[in-house]
Amino acid sequence: MKDSKVMITHPGIIQEVNGQNARVRILARSACASCHAKGMCSVADMKEKIIDVNVPRGKTYAPGDRVMLYMEQSMGNKAAFYAYFLPFLLILAVLLITFELTHNEALSGLLSIGILIPYYYVLYLLKDKMKRSFRFKMR
Secondary structure (H helix, E strand, O other): OOOOOOEEEEEEEEEEEEOOEEEEEEEEEOHHHHOOOHHHOOOOOEEEEEEEEEOOOOOOOOOOOEEEEEEEHHHHHHHHHHHHHHHHHHHHHHHHHHHHHHOOHHHHHHHHHHOHHHHHHHHHHOHHHHHHHOOOEEO
């Protein structure tokens, strides 16, 4: 049976602590960022990100402390669904439906790409709710 609690982990360094919240700097990298040929390739991707994390009860941290952030893999899959898969399905559905109704390729293409504007606007409006859902934890 497959373990349902597979974790995604990132080492990080605490930037600042405000009460029960900490801002942690992590280095997010794509899978090819650790490749030996990354200097020759324009695909390699490494970005520094700041993550807001709740400090566990009874723990004290200070800026400069090294910590490990973790999240269940299922949360990462959920984020990928909202960021990539659902927009793809929307584009495809609008493209097919609009072309079937109008038989106009240009209009179908523009509307299918244009559907991303309201989609990402709705995600933006729901960002606080999603932040509560996609929480990193700290060790």
